[in-house]
Amino acid sequence: MKVGHILERREAVAQRLVSGEWLAGHLDDPDLRIIEVSSAPDDAEYRQGHIPGAHRWYWKDALWHATDREFATPEDMASRLGRIGIAPDTSIVVYGRPVQYGTYALWVLTMAGHQDVRLLDGGRKGWITDGRPLRPDIPLNTSVDYPPAISDLSSRVGRDDVRSRLGQPGRILLDVRSPEEFRGERVSPPPGFDHGAERTGHIPGAVHLHFRDLLNDDDTFKTPEHMQKRLTQVGIHPEAAAEIVTYCRLSHRATLVWFALSFVLGYRQVRVYDGSWTEWGSIVGFPIATICRSRAACG
Secondary structure, eight states, X not given: OOHHHHHHHHHHHGGGEEOXXXXXXXXXXXXXXXXXXXXXXXXXXXXXXXXXXXXXXXXXHHHBOSSSSSBOXXXXXXXXXXHTTOOTTOEEEEEEXXXXXXXXXXXXXXXXXXXXXXXXXXXXXXXXXXXXXXXXXXXXXOOOOOOOOOOOOTTEEOHHHHHHTTTOTTEEXXXXXXXXXXXXXXXXXXXXXXXXXXXXXXXXXXXXXXXXXXXXXXXXXXXXXXXXXXXXXXXXXXXXXXXXXXXXXXXXXXXXXXXXXXXXXXXXXXXXXXXXXXXXXXXTTOOOBOOOSOHHHHO
């Protein structure tokens, strides 16, 4: 894709990313709903304070199927949205705690067929860093009817598709985990408890870009120019026609890079391998690669 076309696409999709200033000016918009998506199963922090008017979702309960390791169906999502006053034409702004849970929710909502989903740049951390207010009030919205939408899975790719195209031209696998995970020293990011896949390493042929390289300290996205410069360093160029598949451990971080590429930089062919390393690294017979710095580090 030529640079001129990239710039045109950036303008067309720019409304997907909203600033704290924009959201602060639209808090009273009756056609807007805000959702905080949290990694924590308890709501203690939310009850202490959240962006005014924001509902809270625990990511697993809201975005996954109740029993299967699968996403919520369009029918389930329609019910969850309708209960908090969201109709098919309602604008939704999601924000994450931490930031990548916001992009994960946007990705899942988009696959479930909701048309107008936006991301708060910086998530909860960016809002607080800017000194904007938090409120403890729990919003009460009248439930509405939400007919199930038509799902759109075009941004998702599965393990068999990834494996069948290993080493083939026209696709770039982009591993966005921490350097320690990519090298094969850990299966989850430091410094916490190391858990997840059965094996360490990365998918053969993948290039590495830590997702934090695209973010400022306050979790807002860096400038498009800075992000593209970093991408160029790992061999990703806007002129290339290659499809890009992002992955991490559980696909949260992968969706953040998917969002940056698709809705900030204007790339067209970006998809997420949702099983990511937790799935790939646990399947018997699936190939892996490691960069061992020592026997102790890589076993």
